[in-house]
Amino acid sequence: MTGILAICSSGLTLYLPWPLYALALLLACVMVIGCLRRGEPAGWALLLLAAGGYAPQLSYQAFLGLVGLWLLANDCRPAEVLVFFTDRRMEVEHQGIVDAQA
Numbered sequence: 001m002t003g004i005l006a007i008c009s010s011g012l013t014l015y016l017p018w019p020l021y022a023l024a025l026l027l028a029c030v031m032v033i034g035c036l037r038r039g040e041p042a043g044w045a046l047l048l049l050a051a052g053g054y055a056p057q058l059s060y061q062a063f064l065g066l067v068g069l070w071l072l073a074n075d076c077r078p079a080e081v082l083v084f085f086t087d088r089r090m091e092v093e094h095q096g097i098v099d100a101q102a
Contacts, residue, residue: 010054011053011056031043032046042071045069045071047068048068049065052065
């Protein structure tokens with residue numbers, strides 16, 4: 001019964017011994033908690049990918065997987081980008097070169 005529920009909900013067949021699945025779950029939790037503590041969007045992306053499942057059967061599960069992949073692809077921290085452009089603009093203004101559109 002457990003195998004049937006696992007196949008229907010997440011797409012896993014559960015043919016490996018249960019300690020391997022427990023270890024994988026523990027390591028995944030450690031990785032997600034570590035990413036969330038550092039403020040990385042990869043933690044949320046991994047949670048969404050896990051909620052979407054291995055073989056999504058519903059459009060909702062596929063949407064969760066797509067949002068998770070989008071978060072992984074756009075793993076750019078806006079604060080770092082803003083600091084880069086702000087520092088670059090200050091450097092350009094300091095040299096006397098100012099953009100005409102600004």
